[in-house]
Each structure stands twice: as C-alpha cells, then as structure tokens.
Amino acid sequence: MTLAAPSPTMATATLTTLIASRRRAGLLAIAGLALACLLLTIVAIGQGAIAIAPGRVAEILMARLTGDTSLLEGRDVLVVLNIRLPRVLLGLLVGAGLAVSGALMQGLFRNPLADPGLVGVSSGAALAAAATIVLGDRFLAGTMMKLPFAALPAGAFCGGLISTLALYLIATRGGRTSVATMLLAGVALGALASALTGLLAFWSDDRQLRDLTFWSLGSLGGASWTKLTVVAPIILPLLLLMPLLARGLNGLMLGEAEAYHLGIPVQRIKALAILLVALAVGASVATAGLIGFVGIVVPHLIRLSVGPDHRLLLPLSALGGAMLLVGADIVARLIVVPAELPIGIVTATIGAPFFLWLLLRRTSLIDV
C-alpha cells in the first residue's frame, strides 16, 4: 500500500516532536520580538536633545494610561507625550506596514524580489503625493487649505493603488503572473513615476521643492497626533486583516491553479492584498516619504529564521519592520546632532549592504 515502507510509527513519533518544536519556536519568536519591540519603543522615546531615562518614560506612559495625573508634571512629560510618542508610534506603524506590504507582495507575486519600493509602487505613491503638493497647491489652493493633510494620504494612496493595479495587469496574462514581466514593468513604471516627479520638482517653487525633497528621502520628523489619527486608520486594516490572508498566501505558493484546487478564493485574496498594500504604502509615503528596503530586508530575515509560513511570517514581519524603523529613527536623530538625517538614508545604508550579505551567505535559501 505504501510507496516505501520504513518504520511508520517511529517516523510519525519523530514528526510529532518536530511539529511541536517548530510551533514552540514560532510562538517564542512572536513573544520575544513583541517584548523587544516594547523595550525599543521605551528606549526610543527617551532618545533626543533632552535625554529621558527609560524608567521615567515607562512611568509617564503608565501614568498616562491609568489616568494618574499626579505624575504628569514637568517638561519631560510634554516632550514624551506630545513630541516623542507620536513620532515613535508613527515609526512603529509605518515600519510594520512597509514590512508586511513587502511580505504580502512577495507572496502575491511568488517572488522574493517583490517589494513596494523595488517594483515602483512607492514611486507611484510619491508621484501622486508630489502632484498633490505642487498641482494641488497651484490650482486648488482654495479647497486644499480646508483639508491640507487628509488630501496627501488620499493622493498617495490612489498613486499606490494605480501603480499596484497597473503592475498586476501588465504582468498577468491568462491568469498567470509572469515574474520577469512584473519586475521589468515595475522598473519601467518606477522610472516613469520618478521622471514625472522630477518634472513636478522642476515646476515647483522653493517651498514646494523643500516639501518634495522630504518625500524623496523620508523622515518621521513631521509626526504629530493629528497625522497619526489620519494615518492609523489607513495602515491598521493591513495589520488587523493580515491573518485572513496568511492561509491563502501559503496556498498560492504552489501556484494560482493549485491554490484554487485547494479551495482558496484566489481572486478575493489577491484583491484584498493589493488593496491593503496600496493603502498602507500610500499612507506611509504620504506621512514619512520614501523609505526603502524595510519591505525586503525584514521578511527575508524572518523567512531565514522561522521559515516562509505566512501565519508566522506576517506578524513577525510587522514586529520586525516596526523595530527596524524605530531603530533607524534613533540613528537618524543621534548621528548628526543637533541636525537630523532623513530616515530613508539610514534604512538604505543599513538595508542594502545587509541584503547583499544575506544574498552571499544564504543564496540557496532565497532561490525560488
């Protein structure tokens, strides 16, 4: 009856131990990263021109959460709650959003190279953001002044959505997504978007040009509670709904036809993933500018340590991405005090060499 007959009971026992240890490792990784993320958040809030001890930061945050106002006095309280906290929260949100977007796109395209930054989705969002800054400022000044901030994420979101859809449509023929076409089309779309963004820069005045430079290098500097309340509802759906996509993406690893045979609603999974990625990337680009390499470095690091199962990969990528961006923001704030380095420079200078090192060391594991 069997194709080969070793000792099935022995092998089954070994298998049960294997599965149990893998599950333990996964849960441990989630718990460990969540704890590390929390600690980093507290440390990050303490860093800056006015240094605040992590203990005091924790005290202020706890007091704020419990509503205990007796401890909420002094200049450091103001710094923590009004300046540092929104900035770190924005970093967590954008970092998690970018890393999960990367993991989703890699799953969707079944390709380890897919990343919103590499395949032109971010450039599309940045172009739309630039268009909102320059053209909106020029032609719609009257109406724009009423909703100056909400228009930017909305514009960037549309840009991200249009480029994601265009990419998908170009690369998909007869239900199959061609990986080579996708990458080449992404490069072309990215180049086109960058060229148009350059054209907008050429047309812009000094103030608009300064704003544009901000988009292209990335920064968490503009963080405020107002921005957070606009951005959080756009990025959070991605983080909350990603468990719904995990099983489907696992099935998609076999190919779309096989996923359909397994009973996975392929079209619905693809549509939801594209929508969520476009939302999250659009919102990140609108608030923090173009931040590269988070979406590609983090998911690969997670795959190398716990494997490619999306049920673990997606939550761990969220935690890892959040930590990477908050960590990079600490570097950006401290390295050229009192000035601030754009965070995109930090993530790319850390991310690119790290990625190359990863490729050289573990090529066989990344190969498809």
Place this chain on the structure above:
Amino acid sequence: MSDANPILSGHGVGFLAGGRKLVAEANLELLGGSTTILIGPNGAGKSTLLKLLTGEIKPAGGEIRIAGEPLAAVPAWRLACLRSVMAQHARLAFPFSVYEVASLGVDGIGRALTRQRREAIVAESLAAAGVIDFAGRRYQTLSGGEQQRVQFARVLCQLEAGRSVAERQVLFLDEPIASLDLCHQLALLDMARAIAARGVAVLIVLHDLNLAVTYADHLIVMDQGQIIAQGPPAKTLDDALLRQVFKVDLTLSRAPAPGLPFLLPQQHRARPAA
C-alpha cells in the same frame, strides 16, 4: 456509460482558445470505485479536459456535473472537498518544508477538524507517499521524483480532509508518475486503485500505454481535442487506433496470465524503416 449515478459527468463539453478547438464535444462519466485513465498524444487536449473537469477553466459549451450539481455552481471551498487535484508541474515559491507542503492539503478545508486529527492526516499521507522521512527537509532540496511524491501526499491529505464533508469524491492525477522510478510508479498507481476501491472516482492522465491498460477500469483515448474511443482497455485499444492516434505501427500483444494487451516498442526498431 450506463451507470445511472456517476460522481462526475460531462456532456458535450468543449473549449476554445485562439479560435482553435482544444476540446470538442467531450462526453464522459467518472464512476465511484472506478479508475479511468486518459491517454493521447502530446497536444491531444488531455490537460485542457482535466482543467475543465476540475473547474479551473470554464467550458465554452456543454455541461459538467459533480455530485449531482452543475460544476460552475459549486463554490471553491466545497469543490475542494469534492475533488483533489495533482497537477503536472510541481513548482513552489519559497523554501517550505515537506511537512508544510503536505499540510496545505488540510489547512484550507480541514479547518473544522481538530489539530490532532489534521496532524494525523498529514502524517498518514506522508507515510503513505513514502516521504515521511523527509518531513523536516526543504521541498527544494528534494529530487524531482521525491517532490512529486510530496505533492501526492498533499493530494491525499486533501482527499482525507474532504471525506469528513463529502462522501462522493473525485481524484484527478495529471501525469503523476512522470518523474518516478518504476518501483514508485507502480506503487503510486496501486495506491490510486486502492483509493478507487474506497468508492472514489479516479481519473489519471498517463503516457505509458502499458501502465494505462494495466491499471484502467475505463480507458479514454483523446486525439486533436476529441475523445476517439473509450471503454474497457482490452476492447478499446487496437492496432488501427494505435496507428491513427499515436502514429506508431505496432502490434498489441496479449500477456499470458490475465489476457491484458501490451506493447513491445522493440518491434519499432526491428522493423525496417517504412
């Protein structure tokens, strides 16, 4: 074609692509407990017919019914309980482990089962496909034949998980033995027949005519998009059909014991070029 209650039936099924008829007017029935083997030369439309029957592509004409319902009306998740498919190419993006690949078969439709039951199904299927010793290895590090057996284990998982929901099931295998050695070819086909014996309707696409006539209860011969002949293997295949469909001038012989026909490709070399 006389059973009153086939699990899957197709009537006048056709499919067009680029103005060419890839499948035309196909009529067939898959019966529970029976192994049907589909043969035909390259480009005969075997894989297209299989895609039509699994619901992967929609027919341009005709009707397909599965378990009494029109195929197109059955939602994907319930279809996954009714039929399990092993496709021709076993590709996989990202380095999943063998265990993870096999458990894809129960992850979707086995959600109602307990975790212990799901894990037991995966372990049994891996053992049955003879790949349980590779369970912790990365799928990409296996040979082509081993990968094919892992895919077979995945299909077994899905069939078993689906059994808790659907009693009448179909198993589709598209060239399942293409990369296997002879021992594993025979073992896999033995298992397919054992599954059929449980009441499942099995449809296999094969290229090896000797194995096809050995394992089929019902043989379907396709050529240029059409079903040329079908029936019990001993009555379906003859020398004229071989010449017409497969373009080989060979004579069917009879094996001594059960009287099944077989071919000796040696004849081809012995014969002077015609």
